[in-house]
Amino acid sequence: MKYIKHLFIIIFLGLTVGASAVIGTYFYIKPDLPSVDVLKDVRLQTPMRIFTSDGKLISQYGVKRRIPLTLEDAPEQLIQAVLATEDSRFYEHPGIDPIGMTRAVMNLILTGEKGQGGSTLTMQLARGFFLTREKTYIRKLREIFIAWHMEQVLSKDEILELYLNKVELGHRAFGFGAAAQVYYGKDINELTLAQIATIAGLPKAPSTLNPISRPERSIDRRRVVLARMLDENYITPQQYREAADAPVTASKHGAEIELDAPYLADLIYNEMVELYGKEEAETGGYRIYATASSELQYAAQQAVRQNLHDYDERHGFRGPIKQLWDAPSASLDGASLTNEQSKSNDTIASPVWSHADMLNALADIDEVGPLIPAVVTRVSERSIMVLEKSGDYRVIDWDGLMWARPYISDSKQGKDPKSAGEIVSEGALIYVRFNEQKDIWQLAQKPEVSGAFVALNPTNGAVEAVVGGYSFYESQFNRATQAKRQVGSNIKPFIYSAALEHGYTIASVINDAPINQWDARSGVAWRPQNSPPQYDGPIRMRVALGKSKNVVSVRLLRAVGIDNMVEHLMQFGFEKDDIPRDETLSLGSGSHTPLEIVTAMSTIANGGYAITPYFIQRIEDEFGDVLWQANPPTACDTCQLFADASAQQSRSDDAFAPVAMEEPPQLSPPAQRVISAENAFLVKEMMRTAVRGNGRWSDDKERNTYWLGTGWRARNILQRTDLAGKTGTTNDSRDAWFSGFAPGLVATSWVGFDNMSRMLGRASRNQNLINENPEKFNWIGNAMIGSEDGAKAAQPAWIRFMDKALGELPESHPPIPEGIVTVRIDRKSGKLTKRTDNSSMFEYFATGTEPTVFEDNTDWIDPFATEDTQQVKEEDIF
The missing domain is CATH 1.10.3810.10 (Biosynthetic peptidoglycan transglycosylase-like)
Incomplete structure (x- = not known):
């Protein structure tokens, strides 16, 4: 019993010491214990995920997945x-x-x-x-x-x-x-x-x-x-x-990207970083929904890429990336290769390089967008066989080769190829791509030209699609939002809008004649020219805009005045510092981004309201709760402001502050009106003229009034009457533009070289391509010839996009403003007429501006001309 008693004492002491040690240790480390609040509100570091408006994942940002x-x-x-x-x-x-x-x-x-x-x-x-x-x-x-x-x-x-x-x-x-x-x-x-x-x-x-x-x-x-x-x-x-016993099936996967739209994702990412900070944006688990849908964004990306390939291909093939080995062109006695041959490595393996050697060479070449590196292993009369980077062999038929005449310069191409051996030889390291339009695989090359595209909802500024270049992974420079380029004739709708505000009508007649204006300060003459240098004499404003007459634009600027013109352009959102204060302004010498142009065009499309483009539809937390919902000013006459001003979410600096919302707002604030509904309607009417054929055709030259707007291909291909647009080309074709709109959608396309000194050049006829162009797009693509301009270089992307965006949607024409009237006028003079033949037409006017004088045989005089705007003859200068 004595020993048992001592044992219990020892155990008791041991337990007491142990308990004391545990308690002491607890109080020692107690400051390190997390609070109850921390444990109850644990926030996992979750990447930011960006989706299209219809829920397709386009990007994910954050180190931790x-x-x-x-x-x-x-x-x-x-x-x-x-x-x-x-x-x-x-x-x-x-x-x-x-x-x-x-x-x-x-x-x-x-x-x-x-x-x-x-x-x-x-x-x-x-x-x-x-x-x-x-x-x-x-x-x-x-x-x-x-x-x-x-x-x-x-x-x-x-x-x-x-x-x-x-x-x-x-x-x-x-x-x-x-x-x-x-x-x-x-x-x-x-x-x-x-x-x-x-x-x-x-x-x-x-x-x-x-x-x-x-x-x-x-x-x-x-x-x-x-x-x-x-x-x-x-x-x-x-x-x-x-x-x-199951095999290992793991391999590293990236984010489950459903649509690769890096230019759009990068814009949204940068906006989130600006609003929340980099760390919070990347780890806060935000789910951001873009304003763009996957369908329209994909359509824009495909349209831009196809357009750049078309431009690049009509200017010729610059040759393979490199030549892996020198070998004579291996002709198989005129036979064509078949895809059945591609299934047998023994049939097609190169006699010079092994299969493994070629794959090693291909491993060093990155894919660029749709471009896949490949090695030419066989050359037939009108087809080639290639080994792709994936290890698969593929046959490229003549349909995918015949575009590839030699590139000499941006304005000169070599002879049309007659056989595959004239284009490539065995051992050539090339790119191939799948051409969705033609449903074929073809020889390809990386376009050196650049492009951009932006589409907006003109009612509220929601960006429906944005493309900043051919490949984001080659160049992160977003040309849609960052590249300020001269806009050329894309400025003219705004010039004509100012003219309407200063007394002109779309039936006003202006002299389409050369201008020679002596400048005593510089000692040279100012001689703006039409492009092409053709002059029609007295011409109505509607026709002048449709044909993009440069000298008419200059005369309108002179009549309105530079100061008045600058103020008017600023109403469309153009920055004052970007607007030239000389007469070159009327020809588009100012530099603006595609986003700025499409925003300004939205004011014409929506009936006269200023809108602000935005890319984010809503922001959610990781649990799907809405933190912010876009509620932009909307272009309409009946919109009402929120009764509670504090509930209004504007596009101010703190517009994206993560404020919880019980219910999304139901009413939108009204956008600011900057031009009248009548002004916007009349400019839109003139822009409709630019994308179609006009007048009436007659074999009798005296009765024939038919003419084509510079963007006529839009109506020809899309077969719709509810389109409006304007081409734009700068001096020496360094920049090509097309801006236009259909119901509910306005878009701008730009094409040019990043090197601003490089001209877009011209393309000569390639009979191979002219013979095989697809029926629907037989007026655009790599078969077009002549000098590059807005209609050839930029408009095709707009047409392809609108073809997908509009689809089977029925035509829609907005109601005519109440302040618009129609009267019958004479096509030449713009005055009233009682004739009902080819010489007359109905025209729109703002109420009170319609002509009151009937056409007669008196000589025509420009009512707005002054002495300083009259033509100065060359002999008076020299």
Whole structure:
């Protein structure tokens, strides 16, 4: 009894000392314990994801990949695999597992090594959130106390859900939702048992057990997980054998991008960084929905790329990327290669380079957009066979080769090729691409010319599509929003709008005749010319804009005055500093971005209202709750302001502040009217003239009044009457533009070289292409000839986009403003007439501006001409 008494005293003292040590240690590390608020409001670092308006993922930003899972969304086998492997008594212990801790202590005593930590799932979570992986006793004690503390404030299900989303699983994947995407490119619920077991085994050592870096070790770890699941009766022996023997199917996957639209994504990313800061934007889990739909954005990207290829191809083939080996053109006695031959490597392997050698050479060449590197392995009379970077062989038929006449310069091309051997030889390293328009594979090259495209909803400024160049990965410079280029005749609709405000009508007659204006200060004459240099004499404003008469634009500027013109242009959103204060302004010498041009055109399209373009439709948090909803000013006469001004979300500096909204706003604030509805309607009417054939055709030259607007191809191809637009070409064709609109959509297309000194040049006839052009697009594409201008270089992208955007939508014509009247006028003089033949037509006028005098035989006099605007003859100067 004496010894028993001493034993109890020793045990009691030991327990007292131990308890005191534990309590002392607790108070020592208590300052490091997380607060209840922190644990209740754990925010996972989740990447920012950007979607189109219809929910297609276009980009993801952030170093850590995480796709949050709720416990209800997690597959049952995943939960079973995690619990069986990491913590089989998770729902039984209070955060610390005595059995596991005892096993870890015994292992330490027996081996002297800290091999087993005895960590529960809660302890792992505590370490992941608040501690490091260093193996020290003080860190372990902190881990124990934090785990116990977490169990007091969180339920078991909450802890398990946090673990599923927090744990690091290699290759920047955090959480099992992200791991499923990174390793298998699938949703977590699409994984097989073998795949689930593989990622469930990663928490122990994600860098050395993952199936990409260490596939052999991942197989061993997978068997361990499956064995634990079998021990816990979660799976059957047959399931175990099938999953354990399954092959490794993992490979690294990027974000599940559904539409690659990097220029649009980059604009939104930069706006989010500006509003929230880089770290918060990239880790806050924001889900941003763009204003652009996937359908229109894709249509714009395809239109721009096809347009740049068309320009590039009609100017000739610049040759292969390089020549891998020198070999005579290998003609197969005039025979054509077939795709059946491409199935046999023995038939087509190069006699000079091996299959592996060619693939090694191709590995150094990156794909650029749709361009795929390939090596020419055989050349036939009118076809070639190529080895693609993927290792597949492909036959390119004559339809995909015949465009490739030699490039000599931007304005000169060589002879049309007659055979494949004139274009390439064996050993040529080239690009190939799939031409969706023709449904063929063809020889290709990287376009040296650049392009941009922007489409807006003119009612509220929502950007429906934006393309900043051929390839974002080649050049991140966004030409749609950053490139200020001379706009040429794209400025003329705004010049004519100002003229309407200063007494002109669209039936006013202006002298289309050469101008020779002596400038005493410079000692030279100002001689603006039409392009082409053709002059029609007295001409109505409608016809002058439709034919894009330069000298008429100059005369209108003179009549309105430069100061008045500058003020008027500023109403459309043009910056004052970007507007030249001389007569070249009327010809488009000012430099503006495509986004600025399309925004200004929206004012004409929407009936006279100023709108502001925006790219973000709404912002959500990681749980799908709306933080911000766009509510832009809208172009309409009946819009009402919010009764509560504080509820209005404007496009101010703090417009995107993350303010919770109970309900999205139902009413939009009205946009500011900057020109009258009548003015906008009349300019739109003149722009309709520019995209169609006009007048009446007659074999009798005296009765023939038919003429074509500079953008006539739009009506010819799209077969719609509700289109309006304007071409634009600068001096020496350095910039080509087309801007126009259809119901509910306005778009601007630009083409030019990044090197502003390089001209777009001209293309000569390629009879090969003229013979085979597709019927629907037989007026645009790589078969066009002549000097490059807005109609040939830029408008085709606009037409292709509108063809997809409008589809089968019926034509729609907005109502005519109440302040517009129509009267019958004489086509030549613009005066009233009683004739009903080809010499007359009905014309629109703002009420009170319609002509009151009938046409007679008196000589025509420009009513707005003054002495300083009269033509100065060349003999008077010299």
